[in-house]
Amino acid sequence: xxxxxxxGTHFMNGDVAAAEGAIAAxxxxxxxxxxxxxxxxxxxxxxxxxxxxxxxxxxxxxxxSIVAMIGASWAGAKVMTATSGPGFSLMMENYGLAIMTETxxxxxxxxxxxxxxxxxxxxxxxxxxxxxxxSHGPYEAxxxxxxSPQECFxxxxxxxxxxxxxxxxxxxxxxESVGHMFEKVVIPDKRKIKIVNRKLADKKMKGHYLPxxxxxxxxxxxxxxxxxxxxxxxxxxxxxxxxxxxxxxxQERLIRRLINKIKVYEDEIIDLExxxxxxxxxxxxxxxxxSSRCSRRAVKLARDEGIKASLVRLKxxxxxxxxxxxxxxxxxxxxxxAEINNGQILREVERCAGAKPVYFSGLMGGRVHYPEEIxxxxxxxxGK
Amino acid sequence: xxxxxxxxxxxxxxxxxxxxxPHVWCPGCGIGTVLSCYLHAVDNLGLDxxxxxxxxxxxxxxxxxxYVDMDSFHTTHGRAIPFAIGLxxxxxxxxVTVFSGDGDLFAIGGNHIIHAARxxxxxxxxxxxxxxxxxxxxxxxxxxxxxxxxxxxxxxxIEPPFxxxxxxxxxxxxxxxxxxxxxxxxxTKSIEEALEKRGFCFIEVLAPCPTAxxxxxxxxxxVESLKYFKEQAIVKNFVNPLEATIEPNKKFYVGKFVxxxxxxxxxxxxxxxxxxxxxxxxxKKRKEMILGVRRHVKEHMEVLLHTPExxxxxxxxxGV
Numbered sequence: 001x002x003x004x005x006x007x008g009t010h011f012m013n014g015d016v017a018a019a020e021g022a023i024a025a026x027x028x029x030x031x032x033x034x035x036x037x038x039x040x041x042x043x044x045x046x047x048x049x050x051x052x053x054x055x056x057x058x059x060x061x062x063x064x065s066i067v068a069m070i071g072a073s074w075a076g077a078k079v080m081t082a083t084s085g086p087g088f089s090l091m092m093e094n095y096g097l098a099i100m101t102e103t104x105x106x107x108x109x110x111x112x113x114x115x116x117x118x119x120x121x122x123x124x125x126x127x128x129x130x131x132x133x134x135s136h137g138p139y140e141a142x143x144x145x146x147x148s149p150q151e152c153f154x155x156x157x158x159x160x161x162x163x164x165x166x167x168x169x170x171x172x173x174x175x176e177s178v179g180h181m182f183e184k185v186v187i188p189d190k191r192k193i194k195i196v197n198r199k200l201a202d203k204k205m206k207g208h209y210l211p212x213x214x215x216x217x218x219x220x221x222x223x224x225x226x227x228x229x230x231x232x233x234x235x236x237x238x239x240x241x242x243x244x245x246x247x248x249x250x251q252e253r254l255i256r257r258l259i260n261k262i263k264v265y266e267d268e269i270i271d272l273e274x275x276x277x278x279x280x281x282x283x284x285x286x287x288x289x290x291s292s293r294c295s296r297r298a299v300k301l302a303r304d305e306g307i308k309a310s311l312v313r314l315k316x317x318x319x320x321x322x323x324x325x326x327x328x329x330x331x332x333x334x335x336x337x338a339e340i341n342n343g344q345i346l347r348e349v350e351r352c353a354g355a356k357p358v359y360f361s362g363l364m365g366g367r368v369h370y371p372e373e374i375x376x377x378x379x380x381x382x383g384k
Numbered sequence: 385x386x387x388x389x390x391x392x393x394x395x396x397x398x399x400x401x402x403x404x405x406p407h408v409w410c411p412g413c414g415i416g417t418v419l420s421c422y423l424h425a426v427d428n429l430g431l432d433x434x435x436x437x438x439x440x441x442x443x444x445x446x447x448x449x450x451y452v453d454m455d456s457f458h459t460t461h462g463r464a465i466p467f468a469i470g471l472x473x474x475x476x477x478x479x480v481t482v483f484s485g486d487g488d489l490f491a492i493g494g495n496h497i498i499h500a501a502r503x504x505x506x507x508x509x510x511x512x513x514x515x516x517x518x519x520x521x522x523x524x525x526x527x528x529x530x531x532x533x534x535x536x537x538x539x540x541x542i543e544p545p546f547x548x549x550x551x552x553x554x555x556x557x558x559x560x561x562x563x564x565x566x567x568x569x570x571x572t573k574s575i576e577e578a579l580e581k582r583g584f585c586f587i588e589v590l591a592p593c594p595t596a597x598x599x600x601x602x603x604x605x606x607v608e609s610l611k612y613f614k615e616q617a618i619v620k621n622f623v624n625p626l627e628a629t630i631e632p633n634k635k636f637y638v639g640k641f642v643x644x645x646x647x648x649x650x651x652x653x654x655x656x657x658x659x660x661x662x663x664x665x666x667x668k669k670r671k672e673m674i675l676g677v678r679r680h681v682k683e684h685m686e687v688l689l690h691t692p693e694x695x696x697x698x699x700x701x702x703g704v
Contacts, residue, residue, distance in 0.1 A: 028474070029470065029473065029474055031466075031470060050657040050658045050663060051663060053658050054658070055473050055474065055654050055655075055657075055658070056657075057469070057470075057473060057654070059466060059469075059499075060495050060496060060499040061495060063462075063463065063466070064463070064465075064466035064469075064495070064496050064499070065466075067459065067460070067463040067466040067467050067470070068466040068467065068469050068470030068473070069470055070459075070467060070470065071439075071457070071466065071467035071468060071469065071470030071471035071472075072470035072471060072473060072474045073470075074457065074471055075470070075471045075472075075473075075474035075475040075478075076474065076475070077474045079470075093460055094460055094463065097459065097460050097463075223455075225437055225455040225457075225471060225475060225478060226434065226435055226437065226455060226475050226477065226478045227434070228434040229455070230433070230434075230453050230454050230455060230456075231455055231456075232401065232449065232450055232456045232457075232458070233456070233457045233458065234449075234450065234457075234458035235458065235459065235460055236458065243401075243404060243450070244450065
């Protein structure tokens, strides 16, 4: 009796929905450490994963959690961990290990107010740049950003699919408000859920398989431990054989490919949501997660005042939709960015906005925006 | 006519990535000897190479994973144990050995190893203790003997070291042994026992590091280190591991300290949880199933405190 997809209509919070999304995506291993506001996710996995034939382990800390998850991925399982700010900080070194060793895995970060212990029970969106640059060295990151429990379910499945497709860690950047928000979540029929599995090494290649020789699509097929491929996997810069190679040439070749295997598929990865005002607007509000829901209301209020505003919602924050924002800048009069930090996606938008002004509605965390606060910035942008 | 050395095949070549040799280890280093003991143990038992996994952290010993022709993972500093736990949990049929150094396993990775022992994860840990951080140039480790000189204890070490075998025994390891790199025969046997035993097995191996540690501590010549091991090591089984401390210029015990009867492993319990019988069982029955044949912590400590009287180690001839 494997109950992996709970098809039906449910009333659940975002944390639980993300856990169900993981199980529906085929997650068979979860390692984590309790931390507010993500603990409900771990608790739900502890109850549900064994029912779905999977393994739940509560590790001794977040470092052990991410590393155990990476180890389990090399045993062939789809894997996940979940945490919040302080735990995400602890995971950063091994986030890099997963990138370097091309290990498919999903890291959920239910963001809270920081830095440090901050406000554990209240919302923040201050880890956006950390998801992009938190581990040392150059690399590309993929992060999705749900704004409802339904999307926590849907985008967690997508995160697994992206991780498996591109052999890289994918971050689900939730926030406390979305994680603790209860709403209707519809779980579709199992057959209707699109599942992507990693490309595996061809058994015929045993003996002459090279673990880091990429196919034309820049992604190498993965060998699972215990199947006779005798792979050597290291966080050191390595050649196609997986052997350490301490040269600038090897570093250039490997890291360039790790970046390109995501960059060239940007259009496939990036997911934006537009409202009905998209084509008839000159002020574009850029937002994501819980802030996008406050922004949606602000745009409506602005429209009532006759301001031609429109919301562009980032369902994926990384890779950043650079090309799209640059294009939008050609017709936009101004941009407004709303997020719960001191300006992280703001910097990205400024980078792409050309000469167009970018207005910022930021909060330090602990609460979400009042729509009027964002409206004020929209009005400024409109010259009112 | 002497054959070209390139034409000669070492009996252990079948387990090595010969295209990666020569290795990084310095002349006189003990790590190669210990790796050789591991490979001989694998060979003696006739284990299927496809089902062997070596996981290591960072440091000189951590490089071992790069030389063995089996699935091998060179992880981040201190994290070999959690990697092994995740891998083993999802593929219990694999024989997973963590091969790493004292600094990697007991300083930066110290938290993981005590928890792995507590859980009785079915992994083997071979810890090469060379008293210092060799790869980074000879700094203080949690195993450096008091008063010893390292690059970060230039006036002599003021910190007492861990007693690794004592720590592992009280943390819940079902097999604990200590040898030095001169005890190749006994060490090989011990590794064989660990490879065959289910549950958390720990073997500490004292090894010379002439380049980084020895030269600052009157053991510049590796032979002096080996002589020191030979003179100071007392071979005895089932000594109380808590008494098996290592102090400068004092005799120390080597041998097998703990070898408990088989009991449920962490992986047994993890997979038990996924069975329908377990999930559907009433609470009382579930508790019985979890406890199975696993000892309580209290019983574990009682077993440790009432281990057999110390015995002279069997075997004839030289104590190596």
